[in-house]
Amino acid sequence: MKRPLLFAYSLLVILLVLAGHSQAQSLTVTGRVTGPGGSAQPGVTVLEKGTTNGTSTDSDGRYSITVPPAATLVFSAVGSAAQQIVVNGRTSLDVRLQDAATDLSEVVVTGSRATEGRSNILTTAPVDVISAREIKVFAQTDVSQILTYVAPSFQSSRQAISDGTDHVDPASLRGLGPDQVLVLVNGKRRHSSALVNINGTVGRGSVGTDLNTIPNASIKRIEVLRDGAAAQYGSDAIAGVINIQLKDDTTGVQASSTVGETYEGDGRLYQADANVGVGLNGRGFLDLSGQFSNRSYTNRTGTDTAPLIYLGGNGGNYPGSADTEAKRRELKAQDDALVAQNGYDRKNLRLGQSEARNYGGFLNFGYTLVPALGLEAYITAGATHRTGKAAGFYRLPNQLTQIDATIYPNGFLPFINTLIDDQSIISGLRTRVAGFDVDLSNTFGRNELRFDISNTLNASLPIGLSPTNFYAGSIAFRQNTSNLNFTRHFTDVAALSTLNVAFGLEYRDDNYRIKAGEPGSYATYGRLIAPGTPAAAGAQVFPGYQPSDAVNRSRTNTAGYVDLESDITEKLLVGVAGRAERYSDFGNNVSGKVAARYSILPDVAIRGALSNGFRAPSLQQRYFTNTSTQFVQGAPNQVLTVNNDNPIVRNGFTPGGTGQQGFGIPALKQEKSVNYSLGVTARVLRTASVTVDAYQIDIKDRIVLSSQFSRANATVAAILGTLPVSQVQFFANAIDTRTRGIDVVANNRMELGPGRLTLTVAANFNKTEVRKVNSSSTIDADQTGLQNTLFDRQQRGRIESAQPRSKINLTAGYSFGMFSVEARTVRFGSVEYRDARLDNPGANNGFLFSSIDQTFAAKWITDLTLTVQLNKEIGLTVGANNIFDVYPDKYRVNELNNEQNFAVGALAYNSSRDNTNRGRTIYNPNQFGYNGGFYFARLLVNLPTTK
Structure with a gap:
């Protein structure tokens, strides 16, 4: 890591020195920008063409910029047609902007390798565009939360009492898993998190990308491609692609500071960020962004019954x-x-968002080395350091196997403390050879999580001798990707109107590591509570990784692709893509895509795509191993999470000389998908646009983490033999699924009175069904319910109904003069909790038992903000998220709940290792969390510079 960073920073210093030559004689141009009706237009970008020298208009539409006498000024604003005006020595220049014919459809680059971007209603697949302004206008400050409220097809909710998942938000697109969406930064593959979600949350068994490692101050826009794109970008792009474009055209200093807290007085947030943009005399740009945030915890626990x-x-x-x-x-x-x-x-839990403190920064740099050859160097580098603290389940003073009364006479609430370090660097060269645009790049990324457990103990140590803090180990994922891409746009190929040709090669190297914790975090020291009853081993709440869990595994992948796109006629656009890949650990894959758009009327078009795709099993899914002590109703259970290569999972294992085989599960292989989409786009009365897109995604051999197989089953006992564990779980290509849905987006921007009104309606409706469970001969031959354990009804619920199957976003914004008002209401659809015990109704685990399945009703969450541009440099925003303080439905207490059956009534969907919530978990977190209302204030500072 040190060598590429040293090279990058050395190159940057050299280029900045080369760029520091003196500027030609300049003059100052002033003027006023107005809209079609003559009203002042604040916030219009005024840029010297070919440079990053620019400014913006103040609340009265006035600007001032210093440029060479022959410069060309570019005036641009969302919703208006950009204008280019040559200065010609003038010092005063007024401009009237007009509504753009394509203002509602931002130009996008994701989903096509064409040399020129297209309006997002002119593409063959649906693409959402979230601008920097939309990122800043409401209360959310994390990228995953911003997307949850802006993009209806995207969903992410913070979890509680779920180990590492408390600190890395699981996210999904179109109702699929966190690992079935590909994340890009500046069009380059972003590395995933090291964390694999193994607790009972949405995304259980998956590995996602930690979007919150990217400071929002660095983001120019986010493009969300809602279509399968594995043939274009490779593994993971089953549900779609999120491309984060970093700022490359800012000037001066843009900074903001946000403070806020929930209506309950907790969850206080302090956040500050800044972006510095420097123009390099027309030959390049340098953007530096930094962010600090400090978020305190929230607590919505109930009373322990x-x-x-x-x-x-x-x-x-x-x-x-x-x-x-x-x-x-x-x-x-x-x-x-x-x-x-x-x-x-008795309110002895801490259920809500975790504590988190985050420091992060990004650099985005480009410089033309040889203008005559178009040779450009670019570097994008980022680093984030985030600490977090989240609670587990409370250990009662009468839980004798988990307690040392001399240390904690009243019991204790243990904490999982995380340290997340994330680094990335993209470096490359662009040039033009034989008419082709050539891009040679290397992308390096690394994500590491360290776990430290505090306010805990190892109960197996002699009385009074246990430490109360342990280092429990760390996990890390590293990825290095090298690309060579060629692109050329032809305008004279036979009868075709245009033809864009792109092809390239990719080589990727992945590495995954688990490092063991200190011995006290996992070891057993033999203390007995009573004869034959040992105290629990390891650190309470999170036993550390053991030396037997430690791994250091790598794999490589080589890929080649070709992408063709042609305006066959003025009305018909067709794209074809193909990609072949070879992985060193499981073999080959070929994927393809065909997409088209046809204009049936000047302002109405239909579009559609057909593709097959894949997702390679992550190294985390292949090699994660962990043994932990988990307590169910106070009884200790040694639970083994075993990797797929272990003989327990495969055939031919003979533990303890029993002669029994393993579970007979085959080696992990890639998930394969087929995507279908069909949609219509339309422009209405020049000021409005509408897109409607339907889709179907079939996934075969989807990878999941099994439920826990118990030694109480005779077949499982024979497989486990003499191993000192009572339960086992593992990864397998266990299910086939089908997801169907529809996306609707409508926008309208218009002049209204003295200002401008913007209206947006966006919605996603989806349904995922598990169509098949892929078992094994060993499991199928068993008649005691092992297939239900492989993938039980609670697991099925997490796939089919744990997240909102619909989301509707209604947004209205009105700006006039120095004021702007933004209102947004989002309907999060219903979610469902399913109880796994209904797989075997005859076994009630010692409780008076009836179904606790529950559906949680849809809710509307409303945000409101008011922004005042006090002067050209300073703006102030005040507002609230969830202004009406809406909470999800409460968990229903079982009607049979009584003193003998105290633990049945309100099991959390994300039940942790204790599984004894006893009414303390009140809300389901999977719709929109359960923090309630949050009010905030944000100060925005814009200090433009001129040359």
Whole structure:
């Protein structure tokens, strides 16, 4: 990592020195910019063409810029046609902007390798464009949360009590998994997170990309391609592509600072960011961005309904000796007296967003080395350092296998502390050879998570000797991608109107590592609670990675692609793409795509695409291994998460000399998909646009993390043999799914009175069905329910109904003079919780049991902001997210819930290793979280510079 960074920074210094020559004689041009109706136009960008020397208009539409006498000024604003005007020595220049015929359809580059971008209603596939202004106008500051509220097809909610997933938000596009969407930065593949989600959250078993490592101050726009694109970009692009374009045209300093907190008085946010843009005398640009944020935790826990806190020694439940109502009442009275005496707070969980502190920065640089040859060098580099703290389940003082009363006489709430370091660097050269645009690049990325456990103990150590903090190990993922791309636009090929030809090569190297924690975080030291009853081993809440878990695995991938796009006629656009890949660990894959757009009327067109795609199993899914002590109703369970290469998962394993085989699961292979899409685009009355796109995505051999197979099953016991574990889970290509949906987007911008009104309606409706469970002969031959365990109904619920199957976004903005008002309301569709125990209704795990399946109703979340441009340099925004303080439906308490059945009533969807929520989990997090209302204020500063 040090050598490429040193090279990049050395090159940057050299180029900046070369660029520092003196500027020609200049003059200052002033003027006023107005709209079609003559009203002042604040915020219009005024740029010297061919440079990054620019400014923007103030609240009265006035500007001032210093340029050479022969310069050309470019005036541009969203919703208006750009104008280019030659200065010709003038010092005063007024401009009236007109509405653009294509102002509602931003020019995009994602989804096509054409040399020139197209308006997003002129593309063959749907693309959402989120501008820098939209990123800043509302309360959200993390990229994943911004996209959740802006792009209806995108969904991400913060999780609680789910280990590392508390700190890396799982996200999805079109209802699919976090690992089925590809993320690009400046068109180059972004590395994924090191974290694989193994707890009971949305995206369980998947590995996503941590979007929150990218400071929003660095972002020029975000393009969301809602179509399969594996043939164009490679693995992961099943649901679509998110391309984050970084700023490359800013000048001066743009900074903002945000403060806010929830209506409940927690979740306080302090955030500050800045972007510095420097023009390099017409030959290049330098953009530097930085961000700091400090977010405190929120807590929406309920009251612990455990009948016993101090007495009984049965994890909150009555002991077997309390076999009569009189004995239970007596024990309960004694325990209540101790609760009162010790001031014990039964709100003993911390359910909500984690604490997080984030420092991040990005550099985006381009410089023309040899203008005559068009030889340009570019560098994009970023680094993020983020710390987090999240709670686990409370350990009660009567949970004897987990407690040392000499250290925590009243029990304890353990914490998982994370340190996430993320680095990336893109470097490359662009030039023109034999009429082709040539792009040679290398992209390096690395993501590492370190786990430290605090306010905890290792209960197996002798009384009073356990430390209360442990280093539990770390996980890291590294990716290096080299690309050589050729592109050329032809205008004289036979009868074709145009032909764009692109082809190229890619070589990628991936590496995944697990490092063991300190011995005390995972080891057992033999303390017995009673004869034959050992205390729990390892750090409570998160036992550390063991030396047997440690891995250091790599793989390589070589790919070649070709992409053709042609305006066959003025009405018909056709694109064809193909890609062949070879992975060193599982073999070959070929994917292709054909797409077309046809104008049936001047302002109406139909478009569609057919493609097949794939997603390679991640190294995390192939090699993650972990053994942990998990407690179910107070009973310790050693749970083994075993990698797919382990003989337990495969055939031919003979543990303990039993002669039994493993589970017979084949090696992980790529997921394969077929994507269909069909849509219509239209422009209405020049000021409005409408797009409607339907899609179907069939995925075969989708990779999931199985449910936990218990030694209580005879077949499982035979497979596990003498291994010291009671449960096992693993990754497998276990299901085939079909996702169908429709996206609708309508925009309108118009002059209204003294200002401009912008209206947006956007919606996504989708449905995913599990069509087949892919088992094995060993599992199929078993008659005791192993297939249900491989993929149980709770797992099916996470795929089919755990996330909103619909989302509707209604946005209105009105700006006039120095004021602008933005209102947005988003309808998050219903979600469903499914109880896995209904797979086997005859087994109630010792409880009076009835179904706790539950559907959580759709909710509308409304945001409102007011912005005042106090002067040319300073603006102030105040507002609220979730202004009406809406919460999800509460978990329904089971009607049979009573003192004997205290733990049945409100199991969380993201149940953690204890599985004893006892009414403390109130809300489902998967719609929009459960922080409630959040109010904020944001100061924006713009200090443009001129040459």
